[in-house]
Amino acid sequence: MAFVELEKKGLIGVLTINRPEALNALNDQVISQLSEVLDTVDPGETRCLIVTGAGSKAFVAGADIAQMSKLTKEEGTAFGKLGNDVFRKLETLPIPTIAAVNGFALGGGCELSMSCDIRLASETAVFGQPEVGLGITPGFGGTQRMARLVGPGKAKELIYTARNIKAPEALAIGLVQAVYPAEELMAEAEKMANRIAGNAPIAIRACKKAINDGLQTDMDKAVEIEEELFGSCFDTADQKNAMTAFLEKRKHDPFENK
Numbered sequence: 001m002a003f004v005e006l007e008k009k010g011l012i013g014v015l016t017i018n019r020p021e022a023l024n025a026l027n028d029q030v031i032s033q034l035s036e037v038l039d040t041v042d043p044g045e046t047r048c049l050i051v052t053g054a055g056s057k058a059f060v061a062g063a064d065i066a067q068m069s070k071l072t073k074e075e076g077t078a079f080g081k082l083g084n085d086v087f088r089k090l091e092t093l094p095i096p097t098i099a100a101v102n103g104f105a106l107g108g109g110c111e112l113s114m115s116c117d118i119r120l121a122s123e124t125a126v127f128g129q130p131e132v133g134l135g136i137t138p139g140f141g142g143t144q145r146m147a148r149l150v151g152p153g154k155a156k157e158l159i160y161t162a163r164n165i166k167a168p169e170a171l172a173i174g175l176v177q178a179v180y181p182a183e184e185l186m187a188e189a190e191k192m193a194n195r196i197a198g199n200a201p202i203a204i205r206a207c208k209k210a211i212n213d214g215l216q217t218d219m220d221k222a223v224e225i226e227e228e229l230f231g232s233c234f235d236t237a238d239q240k241n242a243m244t245a246f247l248e249k250r251k252h253d254p255f256e257n258k
């Protein structure tokens with residue numbers, strides 16, 4: 001059973017969590033398949049990855065509550081690590097990622113979206129970390145990524161109250177970058193992904209690394225990270241191609257990822 005599907009569309013990929021009968025809830029099989037599918041993404045061929053959920057109702061309605069209900073303390077810790085390792089793999093994928101949030105993004109679903117670089121939402125999307133209402137903490141990175149994305153005060157308010165928010169509020173607090181009518185979401189996500197895919201891939205990869213690694217350290221170290229990655233771009237054919245074309249007042253040749 002394919003709980004995770006990857007479709008290649010030219011230079012972009014669309015990864016779909018496909019368990020609509022349970023609103024795409026993440027059990028250990030889904031999480032393991034997500035890990036395996038992420039391993040098949042070839043940054044040489046795919047320049048931007050969209051992550052979405054099957055069906056019109058949910059992105060991902062959380063980790064699987066039926067499965068979690070029986071876990072012991074040790075098994076709970078292991079389940080959290082399973083998800084954290086896979087979400088960290090997604091977060092550090094060497095290509096940009098866009099979550100196309102097409103409905104409920106609750107608990108582990110909200111956490112999955114926060115492991116992507118950019119979040120686009122449908123008008124029907126609902127975000128939330130309902131875990132404390134189930135007697136647990138957000139366990140797939142939610143306490144960490146929510147605080148980094150929307151600030152500690154708002155993250156604590158949302159996590160402590162277990163309050164769900166609709167797309168306009170998610171936009172207002174900076175959790176998502178844009179909201180579209182449901183029927184336009186995937187087209188808009190693909191438009192953004194294709195625009196990203198048309199830019200220099202090695203430079204984009206360096207930007208992602210600079211932002212992600214720089215946010216984890218102090219500014220002195222962060223600018224050093226930037227300097228090194230900036231310098232590395234001058235070793236690329238894509239930089240020579242683009243700058244030469246600018247000086248010759250013509251459009252650059254397509255970027256080669258070299």
Ligand code: HXC
Pocket residue numbers: 021022023025026061062063064065066079080083104106107108109130131134137138139140
């Ligand atoms: C298991 C789930 C599920 C979940 C939905 N389903 N969410 N199964 N785990 N997280 C299943 C339902 O049991 C049901 O199965 C089917 O999907 C359809 O859901 P309904 O509840 O009938 O739909 P609806 O009434 O429209 O309500 C939608 C909903 C609700 C509001 C999203 O399903 C809901 O509250 N789901 C749980 C959301 C949640 O609490 N997520 C956080 C989980 S904790 P049947 O067989 O009855 O048709 C978490 C922790 C992450 O994510 C960290 C772990 C380490």
